[in-house]
Amino acid sequence: MFHELTEFDDWFAERRRAHEFRVNRVPLDSLSGWSMDPETFAVRHDSGRFFAVDGLEVHTDHGYDRTWSQPIIDQPEIGILGILTKRFDGVPHFLMQAKMEPGNIDLLELSPTVQATRSNYTQVHKGKSVAYLEYFRDPSHGHILSDTLQSEQGSWFLHKRNRNMIVETTADVPVLDDFCWLTYDQIGELLTRDNVVNMDSRTVLAGYPFTEPGKPCWYVPPRAAHPPRTGTVNRAAPRDITEVLSWFADMKSRYRLTRSRIPLCDAKGWICTSESVTHESNRYFSVIGVDVEAGSREVSSWSQPVLAPADRGVAAFLVSRRDDELRVLAQAHTQAGTLDVLEIAPTVQCTPSNYDHLPSDKQPAFLDHVLRASREHVLLDVVHSEEGGRFYHAQNRYLLVEAPDDFPADVHPDFSWITVPQIAEIARYGNHVNVEARSLLACLRFLR
């Protein structure tokens, strides 16, 4: 345990030195253990497990683009993302792991106690067994604080999800080399630093309960960390959770989303070669290959495809305060890989440069609001990365921006003001709140 975060910094630097990692870009058709289909250019693992990159055609009547095709990662397996928590002197601590992923900016980030695909923990690649897995596979080892199947990046994954778990234990837990206990406040502090707390940690932490375990009612006001301010007025009347769910049902009834798998080589506008898959405009993302050598993973070296975004994205909630309640402007958002038409997303979620060739009326709603907010309205401005095991240098600028006083009272029906406890409650049910919104929810929950 660390009394000061500087001790954590020393430990983390030491962990970085303890392992030697090398990540080299290689052509897609030369990945060891993977095969590229010579006709379709789809990339699959030779075991048939892990994941594959294939083509998808999308039709929807929701959002800017109505019909398009793209490469998509197909990973039907449900993995476990689990954080073990334990009280020391009554203070909850979280067991976090310094873990290397090939797509991370500085390779090492803080991951959950357990971050394992089903192929990992059933040991398809015959590596080391997964530490602490027993706490999440057998509930008798602890008390479950949250456990939900949660979706991941809908722009890049087809129907992907992982089981997000927080388990509290009272057992003696040996702390292995790459692991450390961090307090609630220490995690909150680290969430304000760029590229330290990885995506898997953020989505799991978003599920940390508002109230003490065992208490039945979750509808408590958010933490006093967000005291009421004078000067910010609130516009739309607050919705109760029934009305929020009604808005969600209405949105899902209103829009359609149909997908069909296509050969990757038939994805219109995409250029497939033995080297990589890229868009002819150089926008969106590429699929590339990497060779990895590492000392701290289940296996010491491997190759894999990764998805490399063309540019940094933005994920931002507009927030407003009313009395002692913090609310966010949620968006009903449809993406290529969304399981069920749409999920609740941040107010703004996009890669701005994907739209820079379009006129201003085709720009994502509220993008200007969040990028041009005056400094005193910006509650959080931090860069976090998406999963480095699938995405290469995939960074998003995460923002919490207070809505200005003159913010319009009427917003497009795709948007709704939701309180933080409401979105936390809804997120307990899978496929309701998307991963970018959950990252911001984790920040809202843990920040002082």
Added chain:
Amino acid sequence: MFHELTEFDDWFAERRRAHEFRVNRVPLDSLSGWSMDPETFAVRHDSGRFFAVDGLEVHTDHGYDRTWSQPIIDQPEIGILGILTKRFDGVPHFLMQAKMEPGNIDLLELSPTVQATRSNYTQVHKGKSVAYLEYFRDPSHGHILSDTLQSEQGSWFLHKRNRNMIVETTADVPVLDDFCWLTYDQIGELLTRDNVVNMDSRTVLAGYPFTEPGKPCWYVPPRAAHPPRTGTVNRAAPRDITEVLSWFADMKSRYRLTRSRIPLCDAKGWICTSESVTHESNRYFSVIGVDVEAGSREVSSWSQPVLAPADRGVAAFLVSRRDDELRVLAQAHTQAGTLDVLEIAPTVQCTPSNYDHLPSDKQPAFLDHVLRASREHVLLDVVHSEEGGRFYHAQNRYLLVEAPDDFPADVHPDFSWITVPQIAEIARYGNHVNVEARSLLACLRFLR
């Protein structure tokens, strides 16, 4: 309004006399407005809307059958099932409709205020407009008490769902000819009668809130209508809702369900003719055609395919009491058309005669328990029909059976004890609780 249910009986009999309905069986290939594909035998409406009957191949590792193919109803449109409620002298009343459907046993049953497919209310077939629709299309007409997209019969529909809404109004509501106001208790009484309250009403009523609107916390004990009894002990420790959701996440991670559409004529074991589609064993169901003549519907005559089950089914919850809490033994259940692997179903849900050729170890779990329960353990035993607009004489025997004192403490992991308020809370989120379980939930909620 009716002071006594005998007044309702007179009104309902009068409604039956006021309309003349005829339903005649006709060959599938002679349905006016519908076409049977000469090669695949699939049946579609000429407008491309409403619904279609096609083939589905199913692979799952959950349940008795692992791979099979079957006809399935494909109805991607989301309709509205809405009940309007209003307080008279403080007592909640529900506006119910005497509605004819061709598949109903006695043609007329009690349906919700609004029961309309999207094709209906956008008037694809150019009939009468849908009465009271404005209360459900524009929320400013009332206060929403519940609003969820809910699944329907997973054995017969692919991913079908409807929007289930209850809206409270204070407006003056003119009562049209086929409509009547019924109290909570009157509906409870009618739910104990065979084939009166239709499926659409039951699933909507299941969403009626436990507490007064506006109050935030739903975790209240069930109605005092189920007082604690001595003599019934309870076995498994009660789970809090986090543990119930964890069980649900675990079940979804554990099993797989993949489907592919196939030509109907390729469904193995099914015999397709221009007359009907039936299984070679005469088990399961048939697809047949009907011509309908009616005076009280949006259009006065029409033809359509319907799905006719081969026999009556059973849907039963084993229930147990602890202190003043009623619990049901829920089953994680996978069906051909389930959207997302599985949903929460009754303890027993099957058509027993589909299994009568199988040895006892292949019989559905707990079927014997519910069918052979001694009379004092049977809290409810009533026959209700499934949607008469799609299913022909599709009856299920709905049972609530108290678990005997010697009921085993350890049940298969597919099953979990859940309190009635927990299942009601979970049902507020779509695709969690299946339609048969919601029918029983409606009975649990409204029965005295």
